[in-house]
Amino acid sequence: MLGDIPLIADDRVLVDFRTGDDAGVYRWDGGPALVQTVDFFTPIVDDPYAYGQIAAANALSDVYAMGGVPRTALAIAALPKDGPGADVYKQIFQGGFDKLREAGVALLGGHTVSDQEIKFGYAVTGAIDEARVLTNAAARVGDRLILTKPLGTGILATAGKFQRASETQLAGAIASMVRLNRDAARAAAALPRGAVSACTDVTGFGLVGHGSSMAAASRVTLVFDASALPILDGALDLAMGNLPGGGRTNEEHFGAGVMVAPGVAEPLRRVAFDPQTSGGLLLAVSPDAEPALLEGLRAAGIEAARVGVVEAQQPTVRVRLA
Numbered sequence: 001m002l003g004d005i006p007l008i009a010d011d012r013v014l015v016d017f018r019t020g021d022d023a024g025v026y027r028w029d030g031g032p033a034l035v036q037t038v039d040f041f042t043p044i045v046d047d048p049y050a051y052g053q054i055a056a057a058n059a060l061s062d063v064y065a066m067g068g069v070p071r072t073a074l075a076i077a078a079l080p081k082d083g084p085g086a087d088v089y090k091q092i093f094q095g096g097f098d099k100l101r102e103a104g105v106a107l108l109g110g111h112t113v114s115d116q117e118i119k120f121g122y123a124v125t126g127a128i129d130e131a132r133v134l135t136n137a138a139a140r141v142g143d144r145l146i147l148t149k150p151l152g153t154g155i156l157a158t159a160g161k162f163q164r165a166s167e168t169q170l171a172g173a174i175a176s177m178v179r180l181n182r183d184a185a186r187a188a189a190a191l192p193r194g195a196v197s198a199c200t201d202v203t204g205f206g207l208v209g210h211g212s213s214m215a216a217a218s219r220v221t222l223v224f225d226a227s228a229l230p231i232l233d234g235a236l237d238l239a240m241g242n243l244p245g246g247g248r249t250n251e252e253h254f255g256a257g258v259m260v261a262p263g264v265a266e267p268l269r270r271v272a273f274d275p276q277t278s279g280g281l282l283l284a285v286s287p288d289a290e291p292a293l294l295e296g297l298r299a300a301g302i303e304a305a306r307v308g309v310v311e312a313q314q315p316t317v318r319v320r321l322a
Helices: 048-065 086-103 153-161 167-178 182-189 206-218 245-257 266-273 290-299
Strands: 013-015 024-026 033-041 069-079 106-114 119-128 144-147 196-201 220-224 258-260 281-285 305-312 319-321
Touching: 033 048, 033 069, 048 069, 048 086, 048 119, 048 167, 048 182, 048 196, 048 281, 069 086, 086 106, 086 119, 144 290, 153 167, 153 245, 182 281, 182 290, 196 206, 206 220, 206 245, 206 266, 206 281, 206 319, 245 258, 245 266, 281 290
Parallel strands: 069 106, 220 319, 258 319
Antiparallel strands: 013 024, 024 033, 033 119, 069 119, 144 281, 144 305, 196 281, 220 305
């Protein structure tokens, strides 16, 4: 889509859209570099306050995934003229504001437009040490793959629309989505420089899709252990009858580069392709630094899991699900 847009020759641009990373990074004279991103989407849950929280956590996640610290945000909203009313909109904005405040981010303002469907999110600017920028393009053969949140939000949200998921299952998904990736990013930043080689947050492309992007950019193959994937309660049982539209799109787009072992059950395969909202960080870390990272994550209350390894590039295979 962006192939015809001419590139701007500016040596202050450290990361832009060409790498397919989560955010852009720009060198700023006299201080840390800037990391910038934008994200917004339609409601994924019925609770407007929770929706606002999720939208904020999701937008901030792109900055955390790059190794940055978010500082400011601008709200982006599309609101129907004949929509649910001012009280609902107020709850959405309040949820987002409270999550920004939890993250220590200043809300500077924003912009709204009229649309037929509600959309909400943020443009976020952060600070980043240009010597410690994390991208998805530097994973090394032998690295361990660590995932910091369980999978299955897309399946559970779809099931919830049709009253097929229990309140407990939906509450678990919401609790995961509203949790900031801040503490996971801090645990990674506490390691020596170079210990973490690559990072991305797992969102709409799902684990397999974002893994495919990391593999392509790094010229490696990611091998995920299907039995090690952390999964939200209920997602596996609901996977067969509640496939989100984004899951089908992910399979169509990334499927050709994915090799699935015969022993991987179909529900588990679908979870691997499931589009996530405000998912966890996928980190590629050196073997010797893995114990310290897992210890730091657990100390922060994060039930992270090693989900795979990085192997040498295999022809036509970007991801293996074994």
